[in-house]
Amino acid sequence: MSSPELVLQVLRAEMRAAGVTYRQLAQRIGMSESSIKRLFGQRDMALSRLAQICHAVGVSMEDVLRQSADLTPRADTLTLAQERSLVADPKLLLVANCCLGHWSFEQIVETYDLSDAECVRRLVKLDRLALIELKPLNRYRLRVTQNFRWRPDGPVQQFFREHIVEDYFGGRFDGEGETLLCVPARLTEASAREFVQKLQQLGAELARLHQDDRRAQPPLRDGFTLLLGFRSWELAAFTALRRPAA
Template sequence: MSTTADLVTALKKELKSAQMTYADLAAGLKMAESSVKRMFAKGDMPLSRIDAICRVLKLDFADLARRVADAQPLLRELTHEQERAVVADKKLLLVAISVLSQWTLEQITSTYRLSEAECVKYLAQLDRIGIIELRPLNRYRLKLAKTFRWRPHGPVMEFFREEVVLDYFRGGFDGEGEGLLLVHGSISRSLAPAFLERIQRVAQDFAQQHQTDQKLAEKDREGYTLLLGMRSWEFEALTALRR
């Protein structure tokens, strides 16, 4: 939810973009220029006034609010409480994983045994948790940074360690485009961060390729999970929810 101060800051940017002075705005609002300047200097005004300024700018309030939301800093990590809410319901976790992969509501409901109403309910929960901003027509915007990761010892990673890891490694990693490497060795402590950085770059490259390939037809894409090893894989508890 946007604060009034955020909306006022956005209005200042819109005034500058429209090359409109405080005097121009005052004339449009039928107010004294000094009153308009004082109003913006305080950075606080009622929503009715913000709405009036939007009309002068010929700007829809919903568009202003959306621009404010888009400008908010993205989350690199959730709180312990937010993660605990995600893993408390397996179906909510399924939808959370799906939105992290930028799946649409239609893709989720056609793949898993979730009704549209259920899926919308879970999207609304993810909106309240702070993972997405739910938009009209059940579209959404992820509020997570590209560097987002689950808390190393948080509820989500604990769930995956207890419920998912063995399921993942049970595979043979011998399918097309799959592989599992286990390499042990002793290296300089000073070099370890450099190798970690390489691993992080591979993960980022993989994530970026996922975004790029969303324009391809579904028949030309395959689901993979990258975890130092990579294979085409889906957690069996989620498979059980498929249609």
């Protein structure tokens, strides 16, 4: 279902909740009942008309749009073909990574050696790949869930292993605001799921701080990267020292 259809679906639900019929709505905005039915049957509506109907029903247009956005289907992962397209173009993967971190268009071109046109072309391609929904003025909305992750052993994860992990963990992690933790624990599956949710919240908090700091002068900002991994694992050398099972 497309976004305009979802908006009309929410609007119909609001009308039912308010007890407003097509006939009553037509009287309130000076149209015929048949015209109202045609308007809803077209599965699209001008914003000015949507605002007029929302006012007549007694609901805010912002609330209707928010509800329809919440209903928009979003994916937890991309397909193999979509990930291969990202890996085939390093600049596209870069812009995708920035979008997942909620970077604005201006922040991307300010930070990286990308022209406005190059960045726009990548945003258009990400829209076609269904990672984002591109909006006017180079704004966008993510079309993936907060639980989005790259495919296990997929093209992007393989790219990260080959080009990122060794380089990332080769650092000393002793700079201001840096840390490296390796914390072993024995958990139930329920506790592990709870911890994963907290890690996802941590990622969202980093994105919020990034947005809050976007107005700070460039010399006051530095590039930080959070690389999270959490799985059932033990270093092989430690496993070899385990006691034999009873």
